[in-house]
Amino acid sequence: xxxxxxxxxxxxxxxxxxxxxxxxxxxxxxxxxxxxxxxxxxxxxxxxxxxxxxxxxxxxxxxxxxxxxxxxxxxxxxxxxxxxxxxxxxxxxxxxxxxxxxxxxxxxxxxxxxxxxxxxxxxxxxxxxxxxxxxxxxxxxxxxxxxxxxxxxxxxxxxxxxxxxxxxxxxxxxxxxxxxxxxxxxxxxxxxxxxxxxxxxxxxxxxxxxxxxxxxxxxxxxxxxxxxxxxxxxxxxxxxxxxxxxxxxxxxxxxxxxxxxxxxxxxxxxxxxxxxxxx
Amino acid sequence: xxxxxxxxxxxxxxxxxxxxxxxxxxxxxxxxxxxxxxxxxxxxxxxxxxxxxxxxxxxxxxxxxxxxxxxxxxxxxxxxxxxxxxxxxxxxxxxxxxxxxxxxxxxxxxxxxxxxxxxxxxxxxxxxxxxxxxxxxxxxxxxxxxxxxxxxxxxxxxxxxxxxxxxxxxxxxxxxxxxxxxxxxxxxxxxxxxxxxxxxxxxxxxxxxxxxxxxxxxxxxxxxxxxxxxxxxxxxxxxxxxxxxxxxxxxxxxxxxxxxxxxxxxxxxxxxxxxxxxxxx
Numbered sequence: 001x002x003x004x005x006x007x008x009x010x011x012x013x014x015x016x017x018x019x020x021x022x023x024x025x026x027x028x029x030x031x032x033x034x035x036x037x038x039x040x041x042x043x044x045x046x047x048x049x050x051x052x053x054x055x056x057x058x059x060x061x062x063x064x065x066x067x068x069x070x071x072x073x074x075x076x077x078x079x080x081x082x083x084x085x086x087x088x089x090x091x092x093x094x095x096x097x098x099x100x101x102x103x104x105x106x107x108x109x110x111x112x113x114x115x116x117x118x119x120x121x122x123x124x125x126x127x128x129x130x131x132x133x134x135x136x137x138x139x140x141x142x143x144x145x146x147x148x149x150x151x152x153x154x155x156x157x158x159x160x161x162x163x164x165x166x167x168x169x170x171x172x173x174x175x176x177x178x179x180x181x182x183x184x185x186x187x188x189x190x191x192x193x194x195x196x197x198x199x200x201x202x203x204x205x206x207x208x209x210x211x212x213x214x215x216x217x218x219x220x221x222x223x224x225x226x227x228x229x230x231x232x233x234x235x236x237x238x239x240x241x242x243x244x245x246x247x248x249x250x251x252x253x254x255x256x257x258x259x260x261x262x263x264x265x266x267x268x269x270x271x272x273x274x275x276x277x278x279x
Numbered sequence: 280x281x282x283x284x285x286x287x288x289x290x291x292x293x294x295x296x297x298x299x300x301x302x303x304x305x306x307x308x309x310x311x312x313x314x315x316x317x318x319x320x321x322x323x324x325x326x327x328x329x330x331x332x333x334x335x336x337x338x339x340x341x342x343x344x345x346x347x348x349x350x351x352x353x354x355x356x357x358x359x360x361x362x363x364x365x366x367x368x369x370x371x372x373x374x375x376x377x378x379x380x381x382x383x384x385x386x387x388x389x390x391x392x393x394x395x396x397x398x399x400x401x402x403x404x405x406x407x408x409x410x411x412x413x414x415x416x417x418x419x420x421x422x423x424x425x426x427x428x429x430x431x432x433x434x435x436x437x438x439x440x441x442x443x444x445x446x447x448x449x450x451x452x453x454x455x456x457x458x459x460x461x462x463x464x465x466x467x468x469x470x471x472x473x474x475x476x477x478x479x480x481x482x483x484x485x486x487x488x489x490x491x492x493x494x495x496x497x498x499x500x501x502x503x504x505x506x507x508x509x510x511x512x513x514x515x516x517x518x519x520x521x522x523x524x525x526x527x528x529x530x531x532x533x534x535x536x537x538x539x540x541x542x543x544x545x546x547x548x549x550x551x552x553x554x555x556x557x558x559x560x
Contacts, residue, residue: 122535254395
């Protein structure tokens with residue numbers, strides 16, 4: 001029985017090892033080609049770089065230069081961090097208000113927030129770009145309130161779900177002790193929201209960091225984010241695309257995500273499960 | 280307490296609600312109105328009734344093509360992603376050595392953005408097809424299966440972690456009791472595990488359904504709709520109608536409304552199903 005089970009587990013292990021390799025293969029292929037000269041990628045993509053095709057970090061140098069990768073990276077970082085902070089801050093406040101003040105008005109707003117979660121972006125894309133451009137929100141900092149608007153549906157929903165389970169007595173005690181609503185929220189309520197705040201931050205960060213269409217339409221190719229930089233790098237005059245530099249760009253785009261993932265894996269997986277199960 | 284909080288509406292609710300109204304509610308209402316008009320910029324809209332909807336479904340062949348392509352793609356993706364994700368989840372809840380590392384690897388592609396994902400698979404698929412002297416834009420079927428592979432790669436890990444959470448919630452006494460009663464492994468799976476993880480199944484089915492149906496970035500990066508728009512999904516077709524054809528903005532908006540109605544219908548069905556499940560429980 002025991003050895004039978006060990007054999008079965010061994011087979012499962014080999015099976016999973018095989019599929020892990022298959023899963024990693026696309027990334028391996030990109031890394032491999034990022035070290036080959038640009039003339040040897042399209043013709044023989046599977047070949048390991050040899051002394052004729054190996055170009056060291058040349059592709060990385062070119063990739064960074066041809067796409068302004070560093071400014072794009074910094075822009076994406078500013079937009080992501082700024083938007084996530086703003087979203088966590090304002091949607092937790094909004095959710096608390098909605099849960100604690102029961103009126104037709106807050107109920108309507110809450111259902112509108114929920115409703116926005118099912119509406120595909122293309123539905124509001126054209127008119128939203130028109131309005132936001134009129135309001136001057138088509139800049140690196142201007143896009144942050146736009147992300148607040150689009151991120152508030154799911155975030156308010158997650159916060160409100162959590163706040164409904166909080167005991168009212170703690171807040172009432174704080175208020176009786178003379179705390180105003182603002183102090184009560186920040187000193188008493190917000191610290192209790194931490195687990196949901198992490199989930200909300202991670203889900204929004206993953207979305208905003210990788211988002212393409214919204215920054216492409218609002219910021220264009222002047223203030224490009226990472227996704228935009230990668231997309232437009234392939235739109236150059238056909239045939240003259242530096243595929244070596246492009247492979248290096250892809251690798252550089254993946255690295256920060258992998259590092260972030262390896263450090264925050266526990267929170268990311270929890271966040272994704274919470275977001276899916278409640279959303 | 281409620282009264283004293285209420286006075287603080289401008290502080291608490293205003294910032295989120297205001298930006299939400301500006302970027303979502305107003306564009307949404309304006310979008311519905313514009314779908315009944317002809318316009319190039321929002322200001323020069325003139326009312327033309329349901330003409331845009333008629334154009335979208337008749338003269339504009341791309342829309343129905345995209346709809347059919349999207350439905351086919353979604354169907355195949357939902358089945359394959361959930362089958363593989365559930366199978367992996369079963370294998371990764373047996374306490375095998377290296378479970379954590381495997382889970383990390385399978386989940387990782389989910390974090391990579393759609394544009395990057397699309398180009399990674401563009402490289403891989405063209406590398407494979409290149410050995411036969413073909414590439415992904417040669418025939419729509421390559422783009423179709425390319426998207427299916429990509430979607431599997433991206434979503435299997437995501438659905439897998441949801442299934443794992445579901446399977447781990449099945450009380451082990453229940454499985455042991457069934458085994459003591461002489462149930463075969465298949466029968467334990469069918470009669471104990473699957474019924475217990477049905478909530479996870481519903482969630483995963485709808486997540487893959489909506490994710491596949493609304494796919495845009497990956498579609499743009501992998502094939503861009505080539506050859507000849509045959510691999511354009513709905514979202515990409517709508518985008519191209521808005522920004523690729525002058526004078527077709529109204530048609531694009533009408534297509535977007537139809538797209539929204541389909542997604543809303545899917546969400547409504549999900550709500551009904553999960554609502555009923557909760558009543559039963």
